[in-house]
Amino acid sequence: MLTAAMSDRRHTWKARWVFPVSSPPVENGCVEVEAGRISTVHNRAASSDCTDLGNVALIPGLVNAHTHLEFSALETPLEPAGQFSEWIGSVMRWRTDRGPASATILAGAAECLRTGTTTVGEISTDDSTLPFNPRIVSFRELIGFSPERIEAQLEIARQHLDQSANGNTLKCGLSPHAPYSVHPDLLRRSVDLAVERDVPLAMHLAETPAEIEYVQRGTGEFVEFLKRVGLWQTGDVERHDSILFYLRELARVRRSLAVHCNSLSTAEIQFLGKNPHVAVVYCPRTHKYFGHTRHPWRELIQQHASVAIGTDGRCSNPDLNMWREAQLLYSNRETISPAKVLELVTLAGSKALGLEDETGTLQPGRAADLAVVELSSKSADPFEALFGGGSVVGTIRNGTPNW
């Protein structure tokens, strides 16, 4: 029987294939773990107690760079009937009616861990206590379209960041929500605060054509939406030529995440190629759920931009299973290599969250965070066997198995 006490001593995990991500796959590989951290990866005889997991792959724990755990109680996503702003309205109503978020956050965290995800970029909307497992980077959502809300939102932001300053191990960041829900001064000042505190910042960006119309011309369904909820104030909002204005703001922060970017111009893709500290977070199955046009993730990678992967919340995805996102990426990869697909769901996410020295690869000194994936027996090629196989069947976090 495997127990939590295993994390305190030396143990070796053996598998048909080990994928360190930082180096090529190792056949019949061993991952040796000591006190919760990886000490070595090799294919020699194990030097400590060894569990041979058989015909499976050991990969770094998956990194979900963007989700909203507060929606984890939803059995099915909220209907995207009609306009995108109507879906936003459904999200707002559900949030108001759902009661305290803690129970749903715990359920979502458990689902992540069960399906191989050991690190999560979470958008937090209240002061619910977050679990330590999986590892969470908590981005406090800031929403304030009217100037009167700016100071109160910034105070919430400061209090959120003080949590990590006060010795709490939780890593915190900020998330001004989106161009149509954040006053330009609130955006500027939350970016200033993220720079001052050196914390990551995430923003939903370029999610729909309607948002791009709103940014460029100040017309369309988002104006109607803001009028409906009583927030539209003529002349109150600065107009910008393009999403580039927002990308430039994000680029002021040492690490930032531009979530979605479903439609980008050539100039915007080139800008992201020159600013790899701004990671685009692509949410493949959420993107598919809304039926958006082709996502530019392959073009971004070709231009050397950073791309990380998220599920988004259960309000737009039937589950939080990152391995299903990986399998969808693999089937749509075109000229992108399978090794890069595996990197996108592991190391790329930990880099975007500023955690690449801690997790995302199987290297000596990193936390022993691993996912165990069923292999297809039909292929001798390690990546074909990995992506053509089945599900995540186990998770190891800080050396402790979660099964």
Ligand SMILES: [Zn+2]
């Ligand atoms: Zn989101």
